[in-house]
Amino acid sequence: MNQHEPGTLGELGEFGLISKVTEGLPQNSQVLVGPGDDAAVVAVPDGSVVISTDVLIEGRHFRRDWSTPIDIGRRAAAASLSDIVAMGAQPTAVVVAFAGPADLPAAWAVACTAGLRAELDSLKVALVGGDVTSADAVMITVTAIGDLAGREPVLRSGARPGDLIAIAGRHGWAAAGLALLSRGFRSPKKLVDAHRFPLPPYEAGPLAARSGATAMIDVSDGLIADARHLAQASNAVLAIDSSLIAVPEELASAASAYNMDPREWMLTGGDDHALLATFPKQVKIPSIFAVIGEVQASGTQGAGVSVDGHIVKSRGGHEHFRS
Amino acid sequence: MNQHEPGTLGELGEFGLISKVTEGLPQNSQVLVGPGDDAAVVAVPDGSVVISTDVLIEGRHFRRDWSTPIDIGRRAAAASLSDIVAMGAQPTAVVVAFAGPADLPAAWAVACTAGLRAELDSLKVALVGGDVTSADAVMITVTAIGDLAGREPVLRSGARPGDLIAIAGRHGWAAAGLALLSRGFRSPKKLVDAHRFPLPPYEAGPLAARSGATAMIDVSDGLIADARHLAQASNAVLAIDSSLIAVPEELASAASAYNMDPREWMLTGGDDHALLATFPKQVKIPSIFAVIGEVQASGTQGAGVSVDGHIVKSRGGHEHFRS
Numbered sequence: 001m002n003q004h005e006p007g008t009l010g011e012l013g014e015f016g017l018i019s020k021v022t023e024g025l026p027q028n029s030q031v032l033v034g035p036g037d038d039a040a041v042v043a044v045p046d047g048s049v050v051i052s053t054d055v056l057i058e059g060r061h062f063r064r065d066w067s068t069p070i071d072i073g074r075r076a077a078a079a080s081l082s083d084i085v086a087m088g089a090q091p092t093a094v095v096v097a098f099a100g101p102a103d104l105p106a107a108w109a110v111a112c113t114a115g116l117r118a119e120l121d122s123l124k125v126a127l128v129g130g131d132v133t134s135a136d137a138v139m140i141t142v143t144a145i146g147d148l149a150g151r152e153p154v155l156r157s158g159a160r161p162g163d164l165i166a167i168a169g170r171h172g173w174a175a176a177g178l179a180l181l182s183r184g185f186r187s188p189k190k191l192v193d194a195h196r197f198p199l200p201p202y203e204a205g206p207l208a209a210r211s212g213a214t215a216m217i218d219v220s221d222g223l224i225a226d227a228r229h230l231a232q233a234s235n236a237v238l239a240i241d242s243s244l245i246a247v248p249e250e251l252a253s254a255a256s257a258y259n260m261d262p263r264e265w266m267l268t269g270g271d272d273h274a275l276l277a278t279f280p281k282q283v284k285i286p287s288i289f290a291v292i293g294e295v296q297a298s299g300t301q302g303a304g305v306s307v308d309g310h311i312v313k314s315r316g317g318h319e320h321f322r323s
Numbered sequence: 324m325n326q327h328e329p330g331t332l333g334e335l336g337e338f339g340l341i342s343k344v345t346e347g348l349p350q351n352s353q354v355l356v357g358p359g360d361d362a363a364v365v366a367v368p369d370g371s372v373v374i375s376t377d378v379l380i381e382g383r384h385f386r387r388d389w390s391t392p393i394d395i396g397r398r399a400a401a402a403s404l405s406d407i408v409a410m411g412a413q414p415t416a417v418v419v420a421f422a423g424p425a426d427l428p429a430a431w432a433v434a435c436t437a438g439l440r441a442e443l444d445s446l447k448v449a450l451v452g453g454d455v456t457s458a459d460a461v462m463i464t465v466t467a468i469g470d471l472a473g474r475e476p477v478l479r480s481g482a483r484p485g486d487l488i489a490i491a492g493r494h495g496w497a498a499a500g501l502a503l504l505s506r507g508f509r510s511p512k513k514l515v516d517a518h519r520f521p522l523p524p525y526e527a528g529p530l531a532a533r534s535g536a537t538a539m540i541d542v543s544d545g546l547i548a549d550a551r552h553l554a555q556a557s558n559a560v561l562a563i564d565s566s567l568i569a570v571p572e573e574l575a576s577a578a579s580a581y582n583m584d585p586r587e588w589m590l591t592g593g594d595d596h597a598l599l600a601t602f603p604k605q606v607k608i609p610s611i612f613a614v615i616g617e618v619q620a621s622g623t624q625g626a627g628v629s630v631d632g633h634i635v636k637s638r639g640g641h642e643h644f645r646s
Contacts, residue, residue: 032371032476033410033476033478036479036556037410037476037478037479037480037556038375038405038406038407038409038410038479038539038540038541039373039374039375039406039407039409039410039412039467039469039476040373040374040375041371041372041373041374041410041471041476042371042372042374043370043371044367044370044371044372045370047366047367047368047370048355048364048365048366048367049364049365049367049372049468050362050363050364051362051363051364051365051416051418051451051452051466051468052361052362052363052418052452053418053419053420053452053453053454053464053466054420054454055420055422055454055456055462055464057422057456057457057458057462059458059459060456060457060458061456082361083361083362084361084362086361086362087356087360087361087362087364089362093374095374095375095376095466096376097376097377097378097420097464097466099378099380099462128374129374129375129376130376131376131377131378131464133378133380133383133384134380134383135380135382135383135460135462136382136459136460137458137459137460139378139380139422139458139462141376141378141420141454141464141466143374143376143418143420143464143466144362145372145374145468146362148364153355153356153360153362153364155356155360156359156360156361157360216361217361218361233359233360
């Protein structure tokens, strides 16, 4: 950083920070009024808007000594964008609320915004507004909106007995990376990176919707936990066949080195933002999805998730406030 | 609270809190998919959506010993809704990110949500989604969307020389209330209440837009500070005539009791969410607005705000990070 630039948020001030992070902001043709007014105006050709909000908090979702500000910005954007694509919609714009301590280096906030913008740019999503304030810990709330382009939203509640269950994107990678970091390791880089920021299969969301997916959910808490959310909303059993889950070489070797079970990561690890969807059997499932099971009627046991025929009772996912 | 109910957020858990605060959630006919899925879907008949986000943080924007959770919920909603109406739009829905410590009484979070919902209900705005997480301090981010019903948005940049400047709603009241609280007083109640939660003139926003307002801004930082934002966006001088600003009896008597200047509160106090707008002279200005000056060309002095003919150089408003 140029030594003449202010060193902290306190020196830069709220409006200084805003002007720094809004230089050359990513916009797109749907932005009718961009940042700088009381609110932004975004075109919604479909006549309905998809909206979701997600917050990342220092010490809960990330540590500044484990993740770079660029990683954290990417994660903050990914968390909200994943929710939009999980409805089958294309994200169009976000607004961001950012809070941080007055002694936070201004360069950190600028780099965090750069990470957020990089994630948005990859999908041509515009950053149209925000709010900046001071707080003891860094907090980033990203609210994303998206467009369904005339399609019906793909809800959690549409899975029907006989549908195939399929997953797109990595799962268990962030959990593996966290396990390594927690033990003091900084490699393998690919796994550690997976904890630092996800690589969500964004394109799989609208693709699944166009292909006739009956239900879909963003896997942020873990495969079993989010499959259970979908199962409950659909009043069905999601029967997962673990032999259909291919363990990637990277997870297998890391797990064996530390005497851990890679399937545990893949079934319960969160934060990768995979997409879990169900499809009628006659549908041609897009190749980005891997089939991992079949939807069954809930019957007497009630809605839930089974793995290899056994209903899973444990939570198998992360819940805030509880330890 | 029932003694069998969990006492803290930690005991209730994330999903317990979510289920508690989403019971009988305010919805409206524009909500196509409400809370409980990855994202919400809201109808936008106009084909464009107005969006704004605002964050309230404990210790910065409020103190739990000065404000009730109901007040804080109302304030959080008001901050975002005011930005939507300042574009001339009607708010339709909000999403909310809520963070709080694990030992926060669950009743506090529920009451905060009740306050938020009360503010939304008064405008028939739906609460369609959110995120809940743990943090050391309470943090509430409200993102609101709204509909222009076919009108053009009223920007900050549309003020023209000769336009009249008018303000709707209270201003200086929250600052007066804060001054009293800071000195250890708890009365007069009307002023102390004004710090605890605003009473924004929501209906004035769409009304001004329909009446032909050329520019508009939500007064959240203070009249002079926000008038300056509008002046700069419009490249004009907002010439305020302080003799046109009627000092309400409540402010006059509180100021005289503590040997303070009520006009200082009215010109620089924030957080009341008054609406400042400009109107062409031939327009019939809605009676909820009071004319307080006239827009002048910026000339050699540049864009800014003058009070009684003198350009105001001081910031005259609140900026985060700086003290």
